[in-house]
Amino acid sequence: MKPEPVLFTFHKIREQSEHGNAAAWRALLDFYGPVFFRLLEIHGAIRRQEASPIVKKMLAELTANGFERLRTTSRQSEREFLGDLRARLLEMAPEASTSENSQVPASGAFEPEKVAKLLDGVPLLHKEMLFFKLAGYTENTLERLMRISPRVAEKAFERLAAEYQAARSTEQDRCPWPAAWLAFLKHARSLKTEHCIPAHEIVRIHDGQVSWYEKEPVEKHVSGCLHCLEAWAGLREVGYWRRAADPLSSAEIERLLEVIPVEKPAAKKSFFQRLRS
Numbered sequence: 551m552k553p554e555p556v557l558f559t560f561h562k563i564r565e566q567s568e569h570g571n572a573a574a575w576r577a578l579l580d581f582y583g584p585v586f587f588r589l590l591e592i593h594g595a596i597r598r599q600e601a602s603p604i605v606k607k608m609l610a611e612l613t614a615n616g617f618e619r620l621r622t623t624s625r626q627s628e629r630e631f632l633g634d635l636r637a638r639l640l641e642m643a644p645e646a647s648t649s650e651n652s653q654v655p656a657s658g659a660f661e662p663e664k665v666a667k668l669l670d671g672v673p674l675l676h677k678e679m680l681f682f683k684l685a686g687y688t689e690n691t692l693e694r695l696m697r698i699s700p701r702v703a704e705k706a707f708e709r710l711a712a713e714y715q716a717a718r719s720t721e722q723d724r725c726p727w728p729a730a731w732l733a734f735l736k737h738a739r740s741l742k743t744e745h746c747i748p749a750h751e752i753v754r755i756h757d758g759q760v761s762w763y764e765k766e767p768v769e770k771h772v773s774g775c776l777h778c779l780e781a782w783a784g785l786r787e788v789g790y791w792r793r794a795a796d797p798l799s800s801a802e803i804e805r806l807l808e809v810i811p812v813e814k815p816a817a818k819k820s821f822f823q824r825l826r827s
């Protein structure tokens with residue numbers, strides 16, 4: 551007889567996974583595992599079969615020392631939680647990122663000042679689209695991700711000439727210059743200042759929950775800050791792949807589960823053993 555299905559929500563998963571609950575971890579990997587693989591495939595140009603060790607490494611780090619690192623991740627919302635994990639995962643990726651098929655952009659093309667200049671003077675929507683083009687997104691996926699035709703940013707895309715030309719002609723969602731791009735993302739994340747926008751405010755804006763008055767100064771900051779633009783685009787991205795990424799098989803989930811210190815029911819002490827200890 552099949553066990554009763556357990557309905558997991560983000561909050562339940564987040565809470566129970568800290569206690570090493572195996573069912574919660576299965577649900578976490580079922581819900582979010584596909585997002586991890588997609589992110590590595592796009593930003594790191596790492597194929598699914600080669601991405602497993604990186605995902606496992608991230609999960610092992612997250613759950614070490616009694617789930618210490620996991621406890622520091624967001625409890626507020628699924629996207630903030632995934633935004634945290636996305637940053638960590640992409641920081642772990644460069645070691646594994648394969649250099650084959652990787653286009654080497656002209657030196658300095660991904661220096662933050664150079665990227666800031668590339669994005670300068672266009673509306674935030676176009677900056678975000680340029681960001682995703684540099685990350686290797688095709689226009690088809692970009693349209694689903696942004697829910698608007700990338701043609702609106704056609705003029706901005708014309709900036710992708712010379713050293714960024716490869717971003718204009720991607721045929722699959724895969725970064726043409728993963729090593730340089732991952733280094734840029736890491737650099738962008740390090741540019742955080744006291745004026746930077748908390749993730750929950752970005753999520754509220756993406757969800758249309760704030761008034762124009764609240765939104766305007768935030769969008770102005772994000773427009774001029776690579777750290778916040780990276781977070782802004784990253785939160786949109788994880789929300790999209792949470793719905794759109796292909797599911798993992800149960801065998802894949804079980805293999806990932808191997809690195810997580812979940813409670814093993816068989817190892818539980820019996821009532822009498824507990825009385826004696």
Ligand SMILES: [Zn+2]
Nearest residue numbers: 746747775778
């Ligand atoms: Zn900022």
